[in-house]
Amino acid sequence: MNRIDLLFKxxxxxxxxxxxxxxxxxxxxxxxxxxxxxxxxxDIIEIGMPYSDPLADGPVIQQSNMxxxxxxxxxxxxxxxxxxxxxxxxxxxxxxxxxxxxxxFGLKNFCEAAAAVGVDGVILPDLPMFxxxxxxxxxxxxxxxxxxxxxxxxxxxxxxxKIDGLCSGFLYAVSSSSTTGNxxxxxxxxxxxxxxxxxxxxxxILVGFGIKDKGTFQSACQYSNGAxxxxxxxxxxxxxxxxxxxxxxxxxxxxA
Amino acid sequence: MTVQQxxxxxxxxxxxxxxxxxxxxxxxxxxVKQLQEQYLQIMGDPIFQxxxxxxxxxYVGRPTPLFFAERLSQKHGASIYLKREDLCHTGAHKIxxxxxxxxxxxxxxxxxxxxxxxAGQHGVATATVCALKGLECxxxxxxxxIERQAPNVARMKMLGAKVVPAVSGSKTLKDATNEAIRxxxxxxxxxxxxxxxxxxxxxxxxxVARFQSVISEEIKKQLIxxxxxxxxxxxxxxxxxxxNAAGAFYHFLxxxxxxxxxxxAAGCGITSGMSAATTQLGKPGILHGSKSLLMQTxxxxxxxxxxxxxxLDYPGIGPLHAHLFKSGRGTFMSATDEEALQAALDIxxxxxxxxxxxTAHAFSVLNDIHFEKTDVVVICLSGRGDxxxxxxxxxx
Numbered sequence: 001m002n003r004i005d006l007l008f009k010x011x012x013x014x015x016x017x018x019x020x021x022x023x024x025x026x027x028x029x030x031x032x033x034x035x036x037x038x039x040x041x042x043d044i045i046e047i048g049m050p051y052s053d054p055l056a057d058g059p060v061i062q063q064s065n066m067x068x069x070x071x072x073x074x075x076x077x078x079x080x081x082x083x084x085x086x087x088x089x090x091x092x093x094x095x096x097x098x099x100x101x102x103x104x105f106g107l108k109n110f111c112e113a114a115a116a117v118g119v120d121g122v123i124l125p126d127l128p129m130f131x132x133x134x135x136x137x138x139x140x141x142x143x144x145x146x147x148x149x150x151x152x153x154x155x156x157x158x159x160x161x162k163i164d165g166l167c168s169g170f171l172y173a174v175s176s177s178s179t180t181g182n183x184x185x186x187x188x189x190x191x192x193x194x195x196x197x198x199x200x201x202x203x204x205i206l207v208g209f210g211i212k213d214k215g216t217f218q219s220a221c222q223y224s225n226g227a228x229x230x231x232x233x234x235x236x237x238x239x240x241x242x243x244x245x246x247x248x249x250x251x252x253x254x255x256a
Numbered sequence: 257m258t259v260q261q262x263x264x265x266x267x268x269x270x271x272x273x274x275x276x277x278x279x280x281x282x283x284x285x286x287x288v289k290q291l292q293e294q295y296l297q298i299m300g301d302p303i304f305q306x307x308x309x310x311x312x313x314x315y316v317g318r319p320t321p322l323f324f325a326e327r328l329s330q331k332h333g334a335s336i337y338l339k340r341e342d343l344c345h346t347g348a349h350k351i352x353x354x355x356x357x358x359x360x361x362x363x364x365x366x367x368x369x370x371x372x373x374x375a376g377q378h379g380v381a382t383a384t385v386c387a388l389k390g391l392e393c394x395x396x397x398x399x400x401x402i403e404r405q406a407p408n409v410a411r412m413k414m415l416g417a418k419v420v421p422a423v424s425g426s427k428t429l430k431d432a433t434n435e436a437i438r439x440x441x442x443x444x445x446x447x448x449x450x451x452x453x454x455x456x457x458x459x460x461x462x463x464v465a466r467f468q469s470v471i472s473e474e475i476k477k478q479l480i481x482x483x484x485x486x487x488x489x490x491x492x493x494x495x496x497x498x499x500n501a502a503g504a505f506y507h508f509l510x511x512x513x514x515x516x517x518x519x520x521a522a523g524c525g526i527t528s529g530m531s532a533a534t535t536q537l538g539k540p541g542i543l544h545g546s547k548s549l550l551m552q553t554x555x556x557x558x559x560x561x562x563x564x565x566x567x568l569d570y571p572g573i574g575p576l577h578a579h580l581f582k583s584g585r586g587t588f589m590s591a592t593d594e595e596a597l598q599a600a601l602d603i604x605x606x607x608x609x610x611x612x613x614x615t616a617h618a619f620s621v622l623n624d625i626h627f628e629k630t631d632v633v634v635i636c637l638s639g640r641g642d643x644x645x646x647x648x649x650x651x652x
Contacts, residue, residue: 104556
């Protein structure tokens with residue numbers, strides 16, 4: 001069974017998905033980042049594939065993308081680094097990124113390589129439903145990769161249901177209409193989260209964007225199966241000399 | 257006949273052949289969907305058209321003249337006409353589109369306008385129509401472009417717009433566009449994004465091309481008066497994203513006898529590593545919401561382009577132009593920084609018209625094309641050169 005499905009079978013509350021950028025803070029720091037996330041309570045690991053023009057991301061993740069690219073990260077390097085990852089990491093792994101680098105690598109090659117190293121799902125915010133349905137869906141299915149879609153407070157109910165039908169793994173509920181790492185208050189969106197919950201969708205729901213600490217994590221978990229932290233963790237790694245320790249401190253604060 | 261007309265038109269999903277589409281994050285979907293569903297209907301509404309035509313005439317100053325350039329014609333051995341978009345209010349063709357989009361934004365009930373700008377012409381044109389309509393205006397501009405296009409920054413401020421520097425990446429047009437898109441993601445309800453070129457997710461490339469198509473509509477009418485035929489042998493225009501070229505080509509797309517010449521910025525030379533000639537250096541890719549040709553590394557990272565002209569300093573090209581290139585309908589040429597500067601000087605002293613640096617690229621290829629005496633050539637003189645005087649003075 002796909003590790004994401006297995007996780008949600010066993011854990012339905014307070015699932016914590018943590019985002020890190022491949023190649024950040026150093027080119028070769030990923031294995032250490034992943035193992036320290038696993039040791040300190042993360043349930044899912046989302047690895048960002050850096051891109052020169054990450055449109056849906058705020059300044060913190062943009063900056064981590066730039067640093068990672070300068071460090072020499074690329075999709076081939078990433079797969080090389082993930083080659084033996086399943087000997088140490090048993091958490092579900094999701095790759096998040098933008099379409100253009102994947103198209104250049106070749107979507108078929110990408111799906112094959114991802115499946116081969118043990119990736120469980122992908123998030124591609126700039127691949128919309130129409131294009132996915134029209135062209136790309138069979139490739140992801142064939143390789144057993146979950147395809148995770150985003151919904152926002154502005155997404156209409158009919159469309160949410162359609163997205164839910166195409167989506168697998170979990171539904172990524174963007175907490176407010178914004179780029180990542182925003183400061184909009186989660187509590188303001190309780191009506192939206194309640195609405196999602198009451199729709200009784202097929203997929204579990206994780207809330208993302210603006211989740212940064214214990215308070216925002218717990219608030220997000222009230223109405224969903226868990227939440228996603230990105231920018232706040234990247235900030236915690238910025239300038240860190242001890243990834244293990246920084247991760248431990250960060251996750252202890254969130255999960256305390 | 258219908259089939260032929262549709263060859264170069266956008267299809268219902270926003271594609272020109274292999275290029276186009278709407279590759280946008282879900283956060284942008286409601287706004288883009290609303291535009292997709294309503295733009296043709298709104299643009300086709302007689303009341304909208306009446307307001308649009310009225311403003312084009314009395315505010316922009318259209319029709320712009322089609323000027324027979326006698327000395328230039330003698331020099332190149334063909335009849336050369338200049339479509340004087342530089343005489344539009346604000347000094348470039350950009351305002352044709354911003355007038356259209358501000359009326360559209362009003363229809364959609366939007367209160368806040370955002371835009372990206374490279375050379376500042378689109379920013380000025382957007383600030384102008386926002387002032388005209390009393391709407392809030394925020395213009396994103398690369399930090400590097402703010403330095404090299406200071407007069408336009410001042411004009412935007414004078415018009416009441418807020419100019420926000422884009423400090424990410426190459427600090428030019430690509431990055432200003434990223435920032436504008438991020439602003440739109442963060443302000444999904446009250447804001448309309450006026451994209452300045454034939455780029456972005458569907459319906460922008462088609463919508464902007466339609467607003468700019470007034471250029472070729474007028475060229476046809478004016479050529480009949482001057483030559484007896486609506487068809488030139490050549491239409492030449494510079495291409496960054498490609499809005500003035502799209503407008504100048506639009507009504508000739510299906511007339512295969514008319515050669516459509518698009519001129520890209522070669523920067524320091526196509527193979528120099530300092531260029532913005534997308535069709536020569538790009539591969540299919542996705543940027544700013546559409547699939548087109550894109551300058552990128554083998555890993556799919558977008559390359560930072562170079563052109564002396566801020567308006568052409570863009571690593572992509574509109575999907576219509578990518579289709580014209582791939583299908584062979586368009587002839588794509590290029591001019592280096594140096595050639596453009598020389599062309600600007602030449603045209604200033606041959607015809608008494610100081611062109612924008614962007615436009616100067618289009619003039620440069622006159623030296624590279626072999627014309628017959630009977631050829632009728634129309635060059636889209638897309639903008640005036642006041643904003644580039646600093647650069648020109650250094651070159652003199």
